[in-house]
Amino acid sequence: MSVADYMTQQLVVVSPQMTVSGAVELMKQNQIHRLPVMDGETMVGLITQGIISRALPSQATSLSVYETNYLLTKTTVADIMEKNVQTIPAGAQLEDAIYQMREHKISVLPVMANDRVVGIITNNDILDAFLNISGYGEPGVVSRIRVAHDHTGVIFKVGQVLADHDLSIQTLMVVRENQERVIELHIANDQAADVNQILAEAGFDVV
Template sequence: MYVETIMTSEVLMVEEDTKMSHLAGLMQAKRIRHMPVVNGAGELQGILSHRDVQKASPSDITTLSAGEVNYLLAKLTAKDIMHRKVISCAPDTLVEDAACLMREKTIGCLPVVKDGKLEGIITSIDLLNFFLDITGCREVGAARVVVRLEDQKGVLSKLLACLDDLGGYVVSVMTPQHQERDDAGIRNAIIRYKADNPQQINEQLKERGYQLLSEVLPDL
């Protein structure tokens, strides 16, 4: 799946000459933590975070008068406090590649740029929602089982075929590679599926020799 399928397309952005006094109120009112900065042609020039705005704002213990504070804020613009070296990605970037980039660079968002112009933005919340979707954990009525399998070719497909034969509809499958193993050649499959009687299917899986490490039945 590509970034363009999960990114936020309607991005709140500001131009370089936006006053500092307007930035803080705008970010607070819209409850956003990142704001791209563009020029008049819509080309990405930088990015602001709520921390950048906070750092640029006078401290509560400042000795400046209200008039002096307002004067300084009136002079500051987005261009003065934005980060110019922006890490971005293209709309056709794979979601997992974007996640790896954000993790590697320890950043909370990625502007999505095409031909120099801002197309959208992907945040850690977007990635979290994507993760929740692919795990199927928000699928109402789905059962969850963790099945212990030999880490060999064809073993997982046999399990899924068995579930299908027993009347289960598979919602999601995950087989993490970076998991703690108590012995070599073993892998756990985390499966969510739907069925009229998931408890019965779990028992039938056990009868067919599968070891279920955990079982979570749906709330009826």
């Protein structure tokens, strides 16, 4: 699962010279919360809803709404943008993006290929990827096999047992629970009982 598989490719960008009020309006129009800042083909920064909020005067200020709006029309993106932008290669694994976001406490990474921005990936994109990978929303049930002592060929044997009985798997995930591995199988409703019985008879610890 590469970052390129789940990133947003249709980028909405701003120039450093755009006013902050213009950037806010662009975010509203496109229902997004962050914008790469581009100087021609080069990314020079990133502006987000959070950065803009932090740049606004405190609610305790004596400035009126009109004065605040005036400041936004006079302040440019270049004045407040994040210049030290964390990025990730398009070919990186999704897990790398998750780790990098958690490490730097951020929720967005511009995606790079050949020194150019080719997309953007956010924490919402990663959540969507998980739902897609797990088969969420598809009809079916989940069977779980506990693997107390992991060894080579376990998943192959599961597939072989089911194939021998003409049974199929919609999705398969392997997760860690304490010191054990658990294989989660998403299977069709009408095959659930057969799958569980056959796997149990084959010696698997079906949860």
